[in-house]
Amino acid sequence: MQKPEELGKSFRQSKREFWVMVGIWTFFAIWTVVYNGFFADGGSAEDPEILFGMPKWVIIGVAVPWVLAVSTTIWFAMGFMKDTPLSNEEETE
Amino acid sequence: MTALIAFGLYMVAVFALAIFANRVGKSKAFVSEYFLGSKSIGLWAFAFTYAATSASGGSFMGFPSLIYTHGWVLAWWIAGYMVVPIIALGLLAKRINQVGRIAGAITIPELLRRRYENRNVGNLATLLVVFFMFFYLMAQFKAGAQIMATLLDGVPIYETAVAGVDRLTSGIPWIGAADGDYLLCLLVFAVSVIAYTTFGGFRAVVWTDVMQGIVMGLGVVIMLVLALAQVGGIGKATRALGEMTPPHSVEVVVSRVEVSDEEIRLSRGEWLETAGERGVVRLKSAVLISAGSLKSEPAEALKLTTPAEIDNVLSGFDRTPGFIASIIGEPERYAYGDGQKGVYLTAPGPSRKDSGGFLGVMLALSFFAFWTFSGAGQPSYMVRQMAFRDTVTLRRSIVMVAVYFTLIYFPLVIIFTCARVLLPGMEVHPDRVMPEMAALLTSNAGMPWLAGLLIAAPFAAVMSSVDSFLLLVSSGIVRDVYQESINPKATEKQVKRLSYFVTIVVGVLGLLAVMHPPKFLQHLIVFASAGLGACFLMPMIFTLYWPRTTSRGIIGGMLAGGVTVLILYLIGFLITREFGEYLLLGLHPFVWAVLFSSIAIVGGSLSQEPVSETLRLRYFGISSEKTKR
Numbered sequence A: 001m002q003k004p005e006e007l008g009k010s011f012r013q014s015k016r017e018f019w020v021m022v023g024i025w026t027f028f029a030i031w032t033v034v035y036n037g038f039f040a041d042g043g044s045a046e047d048p049e050i051l052f053g054m055p056k057w058v059i060i061g062v063a064v065p066w067v068l069a070v071s072t073t074i075w076f077a078m079g080f081m082k083d084t085p086l087s088n089e090e091e092t093e
Numbered sequence B: 001m002t003a004l005i006a007f008g009l010y011m012v013a014v015f016a017l018a019i020f021a022n023r024v025g026k027s028k029a030f031v032s033e034y035f036l037g038s039k040s041i042g043l044w045a046f047a048f049t050y051a052a053t054s055a056s057g058g059s060f061m062g063f064p065s066l067i068y069t070h071g072w073v074l075a076w077w078i079a080g081y082m083v084v085p086i087i088a089l090g091l092l093a094k095r096i097n098q099v100g101r102i103a104g105a106i107t108i109p110e111l112l113r114r115r116y117e118n119r120n121v122g123n124l125a126t127l128l129v130v131f132f133m134f135f136y137l138m139a140q141f142k143a144g145a146q147i148m149a150t151l152l153d154g155v156p157i158y159e160t161a162v163a164g165v166d167r168l169t170s171g172i173p174w175i176g177a178a179d180g181d182y183l184l185c186l187l188v189f190a191v192s193v194i195a196y197t198t199f200g201g202f203r204a205v206v207w208t209d210v211m212q213g214i215v216m217g218l219g220v221v222i223m224l225v226l227a228l229a230q231v232g233g234i235g236k237a238t239r240a241l242g243e244m245t246p247p248h249s250v251e252v253v254v255s256r257v258e259v260s261d262e263e264i265r266l267s268r269g270e271w272l273e274t275a276g277e278r279g280v281v282r283l284k285s286a287v288l289i290s291a292g293s294l295k296s297e298p299a300e301a302l303k304l305t306t307p308a309e310i311d312n313v314l315s316g317f318d319r320t321p322g323f324i325a326s327i328i329g330e331p332e333r334y335a336y337g338d339g340q341k342g343v344y345l346t347a348p349g350p351s352r353k354d355s356g357g358f359l360g361v362m363l364a365l366s367f368f369a370f371w372t373f374s375g376a377g378q379p380s381y382m383v384r385q386m387a388f389r390d391t392v393t394l395r396r397s398i399v400m401v402a403v404y405f406t407l408i409y410f411p412l413v414i415i416f417t418c419a420r421v422l423l424p425g426m427e428v429h430p431d432r433v434m435p436e437m438a439a440l441l442t443s444n445a446g447m448p449w450l451a452g453l454l455i456a457a458p459f460a461a462v463m464s465s466v467d468s469f470l471l472l473v474s475s476g477i478v479r480d481v482y483q484e485s486i487n488p489k490a491t492e493k494q495v496k497r498l499s500y501f502v503t504i505v506v507g508v509l510g511l512l513a514v515m516h517p518p519k520f521l522q523h524l525i526v527f528a529s530a531g532l533g534a535c536f537l538m539p540m541i542f543t544l545y546w547p548r549t550t551s552r553g554i555i556g557g558m559l560a561g562g563v564t565v566l567i568l569y570l571i572g573f574l575i576t577r578e579f580g581e582y583l584l585l586g587l588h589p590f591v592w593a594v595l596f597s598s599i600a601i602v603g604g605s606l607s608q609e610p611v612s613e614t615l616r617l618r619y620f621g622i623s624s625e626k627t628k629r
Helices: A004-039 A056-080 B002-025 B030-039 B043-054 B057-077 B084-090 B093-103 B108-116 B119-152 B156-169 B180-231 B234-243 B307-316 B361-376 B379-385 B391-422 B430-444 B448-486 B492-513 B521-545 B551-576 B589-606 B613-620 B624-628
Strands: B248-256 B264-266 B271-273 B280-283 B287-289 B299-303 B323-332
Touching: A004 A056, A004 B084, A004 B093, A004 B361, A004 B521, A004 B613, A056 B057, A056 B084, A056 B391, B002 B180, B002 B448, B043 B084, B043 B180, B043 B379, B043 B391, B043 B448, B057 B119, B057 B234, B057 B361, B057 B391, B057 B430, B057 B448, B084 B093, B084 B361, B084 B391, B093 B108, B093 B379, B093 B391, B093 B521, B093 B613, B108 B119, B108 B379, B108 B448, B108 B521, B108 B551, B108 B613, B119 B180, B119 B379, B119 B430, B119 B448, B119 B492, B119 B521, B119 B551, B156 B180, B180 B234, B180 B391, B180 B430, B180 B448, B180 B492, B234 B391, B248 B280, B248 B287, B271 B323, B280 B307, B299 B323, B361 B521, B361 B589, B379 B448, B379 B521, B391 B430, B430 B448, B448 B492, B521 B551, B521 B589, B551 B589
Parallel strands: none
Antiparallel strands: B248 B299, B248 B323, B264 B287, B271 B280, B280 B299
């Protein structure tokens, strides 16, 4: 049985991780929606700029944040997220 | 024939895994093993079971057809997947696994019931899971049957069997209205999934998910390489797309050049040159010219409007000689993007019905939230998060899924923008774009045998979703209804028999429900997904992270989320007379449901006495005094 102090510590760490994840989501949501909201709109662009073979807005508004989001995910999972014992089992079979 | 062999080999592998899983699980406690793999799922299995369950038929059939129809804007539509792994796996997994173990829970309703020591919370959760999940199951059964029918189309043995089914079922109420190919494929698909899920339980589902995940990943990577090589590079494809304008829907009369005593049937998808101007149309349905007649009845067709595409078809695609199509009446034009070059490269993207285009800014924001948070809120994913072995497995799985989704979703956008260039006129049957593209790419590369692997990918995607949903519904009934309320002292033998029985019955009910195929498949999937996410996302977040949450708050939150989705779909139906959502202020119902669910949880919890100190210490390890500070 896990001690309350250990569980409490793990809970507080999980809560910190929760808010960091929400922050990461917000950052990338703002990036893609705001950038693409301004630059992906084709209302006036009959000949959109092409970069690396794709429309420029796809590179800056989707591909670049995607690569950064994966990098952030790797940092988060391997660097920031802490291991917690999960063995507090009370099977009820 | 290649498809049939590929399918046969694939099914053999699936059943072999189920038999093996059954043997492995024999030495372990039945309920925990059957519904949760004894909570010992390792890295590869956990990462792939999550990824494969997440990528359903929509990812490999619906999504490619949307890319084909609307162009590069789909990169924005799917952009939320860049943060899906961190949110959907990271947001809840560690705490849900920890709380699930403390509670000794096997299912999500059981976890909620024990966390609040309140039977009503568990009963409501079970009811909502079974209700929404059954819609999901129906939709995936239909998708599985459709994909299988598409894959096997034209295989001689299959065509003979279809004709037999047609003869047998014609005139039978309810199922007689369905096509023979649909019924046959539905039966084979459903029986296969029900059999291996029933026999192997959660462990079989997870192991087959791993195999299906690998098939999907390999399929996409191979297709990407072939598509880029054959189109001449992504830059060339994008520039070609920039010149394209949306096609017109037209009505045509097909004439033959010479009178004949022979009756002629032109199939859906045939290309015909147009009378008068230089142009081509593609038939949207089969056309019959009776014996002795020169002309057909009016039929629907698709008329290309881009000169380069017309040249491409005239020079490189087979057309039926001796026939010509005359366009009658006014063409039906796209509501947004008609005649507009560059529309396939930009937002909001062309739309046939919506004058505002395919994807406005508010809808793009909704989808960014929908993909990430509705994924986190699905009970089928939550239950997987209760099954991983330790947090090291979780952390590594998040990284694996992030890399895997990047290799799947962004390349799919590239592949099917190339498909617009390589396969003109697929708007006549957009759901076939994936198998058609696989066949074209492999045949051009001189490797037709490879098509079998590529077209097994969408099938694998649907199968890996159906098996999970099937097990989730049956676990709700066995664990949360029978064991909890009817017979708490049931022996392992009784529970085992009932689990097999219920899994079969739920599967058969799903099969019977879709024998008369439901309409609006994609809407059905989104409805079920939004409904489940709305009912469970915020209640689970508050359950895991806010010690002050009470049973009243949770019941209010589940009901508010579910009712919001139901009401906004009802309004959508009353306005359009079609099954679909109402976008209040341009936002998807899921966003509103999350908002109202949160308000209900906070309001309900604050209006009730806090949970006992014992429960607080048990699940959070902190006392109420510490929380106040």
